[in-house]
Amino acid sequence: MIITTSLRENESLIARAQELASELGADYQPRRKLSLSKCLERFGPFYLLYKDRLSFVNTDASELTFHPDTAVLRLKAPHDALISLLGQSPKSILDTTMGLASDSLVMAAVGNRVTALESQEVIFQVVSRGLATYQTYNKQIEKAMRSIKAVKSDSLTFLKYQTDHSFDIIYADPMFSETIKESENLNAIKPLANGSRLTREWLDEAKRVGRERIIIKAHFRDSVFEELGFERQVRPNQKLHYGVMELIDTEY
Structure with missing residues (x-):
């Protein structure tokens, strides 16, 4: 499983993604300004870390996220x-x-x-x-x-x-x-x-x-x-x- 960051990444977000990847047994991959569709082509389904939440992008590009x-x-x-x-x-x-x-x-x-x-x-x-x-x-x-x-x-x-x-x-x-x-x-x-x-x-x-x-x-x-x-x-x-x-x- 892969984890990457939102496009608005910074050093803090990257560090959190790397830490989370270690915790989940996943592999961290730099976003490199790739679109979601390109990420799916390259990684398959993946975790997506934003500043304020963790999401998961499915094969069909639907995004699982938490909201109350x-x-x-x-x-x-x-x-x-x-x-x-x-x-x-x-x-x-x-x-x-x-x-x-x-x-x-x-x-x-x-x-x-x-x-x-x-x-x-x-x-x-x-x-x-x-x-x-x-x-x-x-x-x-x-x-x-x-x-x-x-x-x-x-x-x-x-x-x-x-x-x-x-x-x-x-x-x-x-x-x-x-x-x-x-x-x-x-x-x-x-x-x-x-x-x-x-x-x-x-x-x-x-x-x-x-x-x-x-x-x-x-x-x-x-x-x-x-x-x-x-x-x-x-x-x-x-x-x-x-x-x-x-x-x-x-x-x-």
Whole structure:
């Protein structure tokens, strides 16, 4: 894997890129004013270090980068379906599918303690570093970003090492089974994401580790809700539905 810098490079940025290359086991290559297309021709997919963030450029030139915009918009809305399902009290939440961390951010911003898992190396590096370093005037979001504990692990392996009832809520948002045209912000993550479906083994471990409930999100046509026994939360005119499995009798 290659790492290079943005065109606005200086000695400090080059030094950071070299240090990061060593940390990631990647090779640093000078940018030499090459365009992104020329970099792809020469290097293949590569990490791209800017002054304020780390990105990854895919073969199709789509660029995976971290930005909290989606979470910010959701928090400004008068109602968010996921927040409503969490309940009012601050909880410990295991997000087993971090991805771009939008759901993790929303859950953390309303006062929950979030641990977020990501199995794919590139996504983990880009997003976890974004959570740790991205700066914004929105202090609620910045505090939420810094509070999230990002862990590189596949969810089943992580769950197997946890003690019984160690998280209040287990959350999963696997890659959608059908393409959603409006979700163009996911184009850069699709080639890199783990496309595995939730399994009975995953559910058994989630039920053991969770205390209150398990929440999943999927396309409204996805049969995962019925296959695994989740109560589908129908959202009229929305392409994404949530599913809930209560582990104890709890009002939310």
